[in-house]
Amino acid sequence: MIKIKYLIAVLVFLILIIFLFIGFYKKPGIGKYIDNKRTPDIFPDYTSVVIPPNIAPLNFSVEDKGKKYYVTIYSDNSRGIKILSKSGKIVIPKRKWKKLLDSNRGKSVYIDVYTKNTANKWGKFSTIINKIAADEIDSYVAFRLINPAYILWEKMGIYQRDIESYSMKPVLLNRTTEKNCMNCHTFCSNSPDKMILHLRSKPSGTILYNNGTLQMLNTGTQFTMSSCVYPSWHPHGDIIAFSVNKIKQKFHSSGNKSQTVIDRASDLVLYDIKKNMITTSPKVSTGRLENLPNWSPDGKYLYFISGPKYDENVPDTLIRYDLMRISYDINTNEWGEVDTVLLSEDTGKSITFPEVSPDGKYLLFCMTDYGYFSIYSPSSDLYLMDLKSFEYKKLDINSEYVESFHSWSSNSRWFLFSSKRIDGLNSRIYFSYIDEEGNVYKPVLLPQRDPTFYSTFIYNFNRPVFIKEKVRLSSRELTKAAYSTIQNVNFDPEVDIDALSGVTRIKKENQ
């Protein structure tokens, strides 16, 4: 009996202590402070950005030195989020953040940063003003994580990241496929229901996922110079445009470029999923270097880049690609005439990675000094073309480092791109908002739970693409597909391959 009473007494005492603690706990708050009269130095740079309303909290580190850090995040319609930190790492509570974003779409969000100096005085920086977009961003991004090497690989995988949280999960890791190479993961109209993925080195082939069916394809034929490489899904989902390429790499001894990738030959082909057949046309398979196909959202045009025929006596610095397009009728397999959209002669640069927005209004592309494989070229920048007027502009969001591969969100209000602007080595994913008038806003770095994540993460976020929902295929299913019976793709017997140069397999003496 005494024991029970004793226990109850202890329990009551503990509860009292807890309540006292809660009651007396001084919520973070600032009294007097000095005005620092400048914006704080934070990393990532989430200042003056437009934020997707469905993005995970934009955690950041305050780079300015201090003993303590205090941050308030607020808006016109919401009570502030208050965060106190000793390390400078500002980790924003997810639920409060979501609530703040949800109730302030289209409005501004303010961030006040205070630091306590060694004299125990608080200083306040100028308020950071960001905008919350009304338009959401596609919820997932798929990408490949690879080391910053050029030739070899060991560990790699395709991952998907939920933009609304920090969850990053593997779609397929090469641990389960004998450490082969996997690349060119592409989705039809940002839907995970139609997907392709190349595997190189045993097990080798192309995994095609098409509305519930998984297949492993061998896309190499005796009439094409290589297996299919860079893909683009036709919006109807039954045809995929590919390039076929003979690729060569070279390494620089000095200067700011580490590597040049050039094609000795390349052409375009179309793969018809229903017929399991590759076809092409003499108009897109010539002696020139046709590459990087991209369908318009209505499926009527195929945009691509076209470079001069490879000549080993011509310096690589003179290889520049033009931007072309050709009309195509999916029902009749009829090709129109090739149109020149933009000449490298006019721009003085080489055009690469054309990508039309889902609403068909704009075309995003890169330009670089030469070549097309722009991820290693610091001169590569993003450009935007209005597809009504065909006028283009260089975007202000570029940096002195590489801006390269990009992808549109399905509502055309956001795009993402790869940039090496943090350190010049590793590519990271940035999101930029583009409004109806084509104004592009300062990009937001893909947020991480730990704001110092990027300071030690050595992998590249390679070939990032938006997807509307997560890939539901399990790794096991994809691995099983990789080892399933491979289906050989046929070549269209209607194509007069003798009339074509480039499509016919290049003989060894010509290499």
Added chain:
Amino acid sequence: MNYSIKKVLNLSIFYVIIISLFVYFWKWIDPALIDFKQQPVFLFDFKFLKDYLVLPGGLAEYLSLFISQFFHFTIPGTIIFILVFYLIILLTRKLLSIFFLADYVFVLQFLPVFFLIHLHSQYSYTLKPDIIVIISVSLSLVYNYFISKRNLFKISLFIACAAFLVLLFGGISLIIFSLLVILLEIKKKNKEFIPVIITYVVIVFLFPLLVGLYTPYMNTEKVFFDILISEKDYSPGVTLYALFLFYPVIILSGVILFRKGPVSSLITDTNRGKMLITGIIQTATPILFLLITLKFSYNKYDKALIELVYYAEKEDWQAVLKAGEMLPPENRFVLFQLNRALYHSDRLMDDLFNYNQLWGQDGLILTRYYNSKILMPISDYYFDLGYIKESRHWAYEALTKYELEPIVLKRIALSNLILGEYKISKKFLTILSKSVIHKKWANKYLNYINNEELIESDPVIQEKRDLMPKHDYYANNNEPEVNLVNLLEDNPKNKMAFEYLIANSLLRHDIGNVIRNLHYLSELNYPEIPKHIEEAILLYIIFQKGEDIQLKPYQISNMTTERFRRYNNILYNKHKNNLRAARYDLSKYFGNTFWYYLHYVSPITTKREIKERSYE
């Protein structure tokens, strides 16, 4: 044998073994070489831990890295080994005591450790097998503590242990644990032990299967057998199988042997004579096993191969030469390091052919045929040359194969620092600064970031910056002489580029190229023409009769001229130009000359082909 004498004797044997192992690891194996070979890095970082916890069996790897980082230092590393072995002996003794008489246990308790000695003597095994043994045996002992409890309790305990093992230590640990538990149950013969055992067997199959189905990180086979699965550059040896099978097999055979019969009666017989014999056998057997283990485990060639690279990393070139001389020249990589050591000892141009250059130019420069084993040596070569971008390139390639290896991270950090890529350098230095072992090195260079004064005062950085190419050209790994010519043109003071160009030309029989580059001798302030260049010039004079070569201010030494005359005398006069017949005489006096190399050693002459696996 009197019980107390026996006890003292057993204890003495035990400590003799422990001390022997200490000396063996300290003096013969040297944990610092294991550390160098494996290059483990352990980072005090939550993300580092998380990356291992997501992998089935990842905790075993994590713990292995944590402990083995201290192998960096010989004595602490040796002590760690001894402590691990000591723990395994104690656990083994405890487990086997359940099944065997003490006399048997005394002999058998050392066997797992002997297997581990054999594994670790190969330098490539981590502490993972040790950890698997420790955890499996420990948990089986815990289970044994509760073996008399009700079946429901035991099954729950088993399930908890099974989940713990398969997720954190891998399928192998679960299999060993389960086998031991089953044997314990068989021995105990509790009520309804058969359905319990059947349940356990089902769990052993089910758990790894489920994990394999749902984890994206490995397939089911790997979840089950993990460390026993062969991969590209890894093959589990027989010893590893023997280690893991030891407990269940020994216990099972003990259970069979323990039936009344000659063996058990030998032990239980109280006849004094027989007791003495068994006492001697019991004492001698562990010592005998130890000696056999040490004899067949230690491989001086394996050690010399690691020392070769270890001392090259430390730039102790005399030690490299000493280690290299023990190793067969058939290993191209050995020749590469020897040649490097010769250059750094200022002996390349005089003593190149003192060594059996049977790989020709491919024993000097490795780039024409490369694979994952020589990525960092290629980076080293370019770093020596001052071709920093290319050195960095190969370090990045090495990063794919040897992620987080300190030697790779250091090269990337330093080469980017030299190239002025401070942000990249800072990234890799920050990673290294999270390692207790490499923190000091990393912090030194972190202070350099954005501090040009400190950078300019660093002699290594300055030297490399002076040697770096000034013009942009493409690296040529198939024709390495092209890189060397370009480097020399950019910087005529690049002595290594010159000597390697000459050596490469000699090894390729390209005497013309040697002659074309003679002008660098005076630019590089050679006091006289190096021996092998003289040998090449003399040959050139013979072949290009009448052609004038400008050698001023140099001249060919009388000694070399006389040697050439004697070489020709033996070959042409004595043996009438019969190369085969002349070989013995020539090898005795001229085996270290360029002429002998041309006639007998060069792979161009012998048509020797490289057969090692190479990336295209």
